[in-house]
Amino acid sequence: MTSTNSIIENFPIPSAILFLEFTSLGPTLLHQAPLGYLTDEQISRIQNFVFPPLSLFDRTLTLFHENRKYIGHAKCILGEQYKRNQYSFNCLLCFDGNLDVFPYHAVLTKIANEFSIYEIEEAFFSSPYDSDNFQSILNAILHGLRTVGEVNLEITDCNWLFLKVLPTNTDTLLEPIDSKSVPVIQHNIRTITHTELDLTIAEVLSHMDEIRPLSSIAKDSDVSLKEIGIDVSRHLQYYNILQGFVPIFQYTNAYLISPRIPLLLNSTEFQGEMLTYLRRDFDLQLVCINEVIRLFLSLKHAQSLYQLYRLELNEMLLLGQTALLRRIIEFGIFKKIIIPLKEYLYLSPSVSSRLSGLLERKEDFVQVDTLCWSQGGSHRDFVLQILEENEYTTLYV
Incomplete structure (x- = not known):
């Protein structure tokens, strides 16, 4: 489902917003807008996502289950005033269908952080509160996101909630050249806070060292090459982390x-x-x-x-x-x-058996980088060890 409003045209729009607490009974659905969107039984089937292990708290997580896409950002606040000395909650945005919900990651992260501030400063959720008033707050948040892609809402006398869905300009997104492209990080990777990134993004980022190509990163992080090349790369550019892509053989190109x-x-x-x-x-x-x-x-x-x-x-x-x-x-x-x-070689008909054994199929033109990559060697080593045995003409395209 996408919005018909021109401001957020072609955006997926949320179908519901949920607020849950972790009580002695487990995940408990306290509020949802619209009412009746999910049942307690449906919540029980995704409870491990709603309240994951503590190591996954304060991270944006995404789940696709029963033809619904969920974004969650669980929070845990410590304090002696709480039972078990902690208060845990999660606010979920829900979408019907397997939609691209990337623009809402930052929105949900801000909602979770703001709700945490309300609780820390005013015990907003843990003390007796006006249930109908909070239900109206969720209704207003959902309405703003669905209609104009933004929310300007007074929560208390001292707190306002400002949200805005920011589209990614796909015209400026950098696409990797191929599986041999090397991603270059904008900033020192050690200074990046991973709590604002979802789990997959953080895992992929940990393997980016500005030396390894995408295929190696995909293998080490156990994430598909297609997902890294498109979805993950777009996410990193959104947070101004990814500078771009360069060929793996920079010096000899x-x-x-x-x-x-x-x-x-x-x-x-x-x-x-x-x-x-x-x-x-x-x-x-x-x-x-x-x-x-x-x-x-x-x-x-x-x-x-x-x-x-x-x-x-x-x-x-x-x-x-x-x-x-x-x-x-x-x-x-x-x-x-x-x-x-790109450097291509036009091979003579009398190509050596050593070189022909490296080729998946007989071709007149062969890209040098592809052959080097398949052998795990440098451009220089490839030329010295193999090409000196053959007659060839070089073509640059």
């Missing part, structure tokens, strides 16, 4: 300068943005913007930045400072200053 190169030549703001990007890992004294510009402008046909750096411009950096070169390549790709080219 060939690049072409794009029509955007004048930005780097003439815009001091753009130059400053590049230095800021490099500053996160390196001493700026090692970086000269003029040498970076000269590096890009010196690119020749079928010549990689690594070759250019090693053969012509190694005075730009200290020898062995290839990590800085990697950052320079990343910035060039993200800002479309340089365009990575």
Whole structure:
């Protein structure tokens, strides 16, 4: 079900909102809007999701069950005033059908955090309260989300609740090149708070080290490659965590300068943005913007930045400072200053048995990165060990 309002057109809209407490009887449904959306029996079938182990509290969890999608964010407040010295609750947003509910993750997280504040400051739920008034609050939240995608609601004399569903601009989403694409993190991964991320996102993020490609991350995190490439990547971009994707063979790929190169030549703001990007890992004294510009402008046909750096411009950096070169390549790709080219080989009819054994099928053109990846070796090793035995022509596309 999607909204017909132009503000949130094509958005999935919630069918219900639920409020539950964990009591001596287990998960107890106290309020729901609309009334009668779920029965106690239906709640019992998802009780392990409503109140998961404490290690999964304060995380946004998603469940698809019996053709309904649920988003939950359980909270636990500690205090001697409570039975068992703690008070646990969960507020669920419910959707009919297996819908993409990603835009509502941040909304539900804020609802859970705000309700926690109300309880801590005013014992809003644990002390006797006006049940009808809270039911009207849930009705107003659901109505606002369903009609205009936002809520401006007075909860108490001192507390207001402001919510807004923010769509993700799919036109600006970065898509991975392929399974060999390497995700690059915007910030130091150790500074990212995982409590605002759902469990799958946090698990995938823990395996992103800016070295491993998507296929390796998918295997280690036990998440499908398709889900990582689309859903997880979009989520990380939404939270400004993911910078983008780069090819796994950065140094040995060939690049072409794009029509955007004048930005780097003439815009001091753009130059400053590049230095800021490099500053996160390196001493700026090692970086000269003029040498970076000269590096890009010196690119020749079928010549990689690594070759250019090693053969012509190694005075730009200290020898062995290839990590800085990697950052320079990343910035060039993200800002479309340089365009990575795929290297293909046109093989002679007399291809050696060693090489033909690596090919899944006989082809005239073979992508070098694919062969390197299948053998787990570097581009340089592949050329030295295999291609020297064969006649071939290189084509860059």
